[in-house]
Amino acid sequence: MAELLDDAAVRTALSDLTGWTGDTTAVKRTVKASDFPTAIRIVDDVATIAEASKHHPDIDIRWRTLHFTLSTHSAGGVTRKDVDLAEHIDEIVARHAGGS
Structure with missing residues (x-):
């Protein structure tokens, strides 16, 4: 089982x-894509990484706005898996024009 991060570790990761x-x-992030198809491409790329790592985010899609929530449910909070996935999401968003 993944080890929970303490307050200081989460704050450091968020920074x-x-x-x-x-x-x-x-941990949560909202992303506004340039349009709906771009938002879905972001979600598709995140899904690929999530499947490969066997760690899945909660994603809420509202037109071109994406809300990502990461938590390791089996551990009861944020673990290094969540931070790693957040880093991948940042990379994916940066690759897509209009993502912020």
Whole structure:
């Protein structure tokens, strides 16, 4: 089982990520894509990474706005898996024009 991160570790991780907020229970980021098809391409790329890592985010799609929530449910909060996935999401968003 993945080890939970403490408050200090989560704060440190958040300071290195783009647009993420949260605490030891979950980390979150909202992304606004340039249009709906771009938003779906972002989600598709995130799904590919999530499947490969066997760690899946909660994603809420509202037209071109995406809300990502990461938490390791089996551990009861934020773990390194969530931080790693957040880093991948940042890379994916940066690759897609209009993502912020």
